[in-house]
Amino acid sequence: MVRNPFKLGTDLWDPSHRFETSWIISPWALFFCRALISLYAFVTLIFVLAYQCINSPNHCGASQAQFSYFTTLTYWGIAFYFLFAAIHTITYARTGHPLLDRFPRFLQALHSCFYTTIVVYPFVVTIVYWARLYDGHWYKITYEGWSNISQHALNSVFAFFEIVIPRTDTPPPLHILWLIFVLALYLALAYVTEATKGFYTYDFLDPEKQKGWLAVYIVGIALGCVILFGVAWGLIKLRKWVTETKLGRGGKFAAVKEKTMMDREIGGKEAVPLQG
Known part of the structure; x- marks a missing residue:
């Protein structure tokens, strides 16, 4: 019988x-x-909202508009993902049993999907911004330079950290559907924003300006997302091969010994708790 994916x-x-x-x-x-x-991501987001409330001509209206941008939404995703990941990590470090293990299976699956978005979407944001939206002139105001570097460059650094440093496994190819689904939801949000607030979050979504290029942009970004998923998948696979197969680095585990730790195997080797 074929297994239901x-x-x-x-x-x-x-x-x-x-x-x-x-x-x-x-x-x-x-x-x-x-x-x-x-912490850095949350501070950045809150500072940007506060700065725009104080300095923008329409005050907090500019801050409210931020929640219509894919860049901002993905950065909130980064902030919350690393918060949840930190909580799961510290509970594991303290007790040997991460909080994530106690969640219902559907929440565990959602965390896995969340991880996939974190290692893919930031690269989409970075590439689209610097290749399509950036006008080539550096920012004269320090705040603008810092906020754009934080949200359009460091976001990919954070994503790369999650690809290289943890022992996470390769995400299931089924997650591609999740990535495309979320992109479709954002596309709907972008047009709801135009209908309710009167502006396009990104000029390439304006059908009057782009004409036939609109479909090219939408399909191109979706295909780019799939390609970046493949790149992230390949990098994770490469990291596992280099660190676990070639270097024999099974991993560093909590000093708290689990009853079942000796029954867990990694790459054919028993997992041994990290000694303090």
């Missing part, structure tokens, strides 16, 4: 704690890195 599994979730461990740094160090990234 949309059916949630019933086997043990993430048995070797790939979402909460790294091949190179301890769970505590991974927690601090993720927490720091989350």
Whole structure:
């Protein structure tokens, strides 16, 4: 019988704690890195909202409009992902049992989907911004330079961190459908924004200006997203091969010994807790 690809599994979730461990740094160090990234992202988002409320001609109207931009929404996603990832990591570091393991399976699956968006969407944002939206002139105001670097460059640095440093497994190809679905939801939001607020979040979504190019942009970004998923998948696969197969770096685990830890295997080797 062919297995239903949309059916949630019933086997043990993430048995070797790939979402909460790294091949190179301890769970505590991974927690601090993720927490720091989350803090930076939240500070950036809140500062941008406050700055625009104070300095924009229409005051907080500009801040409200930020929630219609894909860049801003994905950056909120980064902030919350790293917050949740930090929580799961510290609970694992302290007890040997991450909070994620106690979640219902559908929430665990959503966390996996969340991870996939984090290692794909930031690269979409970065490429579209610097290749299509950036006008080639550097910003005269320090705030504008900092905010754009934070949201259109560091976002990809954070995504690359999640590809390289943790022991996460390759995302299922089925997640491509999730990525396209979320992009479709954003496309709907963009046109709802135009209908209710009277502006297009991105000029390439304006059918009057772009004519036939509109479909090219939409399909191109969707295809680019699929390609970037493949790149992220390949990089994760490469990281696993180099670190686990070639270097034998199974991972650094919590100092708290689990009853079942010796039953968990990684790359054919028993997982041994990191000694303090």
